[in-house]
Amino acid sequence: MKNLRIATFNVNGMRARLPNLLAWLEREKPDIACLQELKSVDSAFPAAELEAAGYGAIWQGQSSWNGVAILARDAQPLESRRGLPGDDGDTHSRYLEAAVHGVLVGCLYLPNGNPQPGPKFDYKLAWFERLIAYAKDLQSSEHPVVLAGDYNVVPTDLDIYNPRSWLKDALLQPESRECYQRLLDQGWTDSLRHLYPEDRLYTFWDYFRQHWQKNSGLRIDHLLLNPALSPYLQEAGVDAWVRNEPHASDHAPTWIQLGSRKRR
DNA sequence: ATGCCTTAGAGACTAAGA
Secondary structure: OOOEEEEEEEOOOHHHHHHHHHHHHHHHOOOEEEEEOOOOOHHHOOHHHHHHOOEEEEEEOOOOOOOEEEEEEOOOOEEEEEOOOOOOOOOOOOEEEEEEOOEEEEEEEOOOOOOOOOHHHHHHHHHHHHHHHHHHHHHOOOOOEEEEEEOOOOOOHHHEOOHHHHOOOHHHOHHHHHHHHHHHOOOOEEHHHHHOOOOOOOOEOOOHHHOOOOOOOEOOEEEEEOOOOHHHEEEEEEOHHHHHOOOOOOEOOEEEEEOOOOOO
């Protein structure tokens, strides 16, 4: 495995965030970037600007909400799937998958699920079940696979500054956490948690109550590796500086560095 | 229970986010 950096970044509006996105790509130069919450239609995707920055892309847009994309540095992602199987009536743009730089990359935007209980929470859990069912074959694949994106799940209380005011939120519900754990139990590696088992690492800080300034964050953007890929995990982190920029998304890019197989 | 803030897209506001 050659050195490869794979990142996931919920941009929260592609149009509003394009300058921030380009500045991040220029500085960090990820080889692969999974984007979520484009909030714009396919025809508005800034393919030319990304091309000029050195990135090929595929995207699945949607007006106003959702939307996912996969960017590849000096390459064109080879699309292998758009949309999860299991519900032909699901119109949300939340899953895109491609072969890039020798890795199969699943880019996902899992439903938020608020308010709960209610139909949105039901949709979240149903979508999660479809992901778990679909991920089973990817997990056992002999090809390297990463499932990267905004999972909208705070896996444990270590992944949030203080759960107290979030106890009724869909991101912390036992059902949401149970789904995430059941996905991991298939044999996926949660990259950041694997490398930093006891650290408080956040990927999202909401716009309210000066949560960024107080580092009141949540870890909800995850990169999951199958056993064919996990031996090559070398480093992982969060580009928190992006969250501190003017006009920032409420998420920061989260990344892994792959390289030669780690000695054990 | 809700605001706190920000986005998109419509239309002078609403829905949604997490």
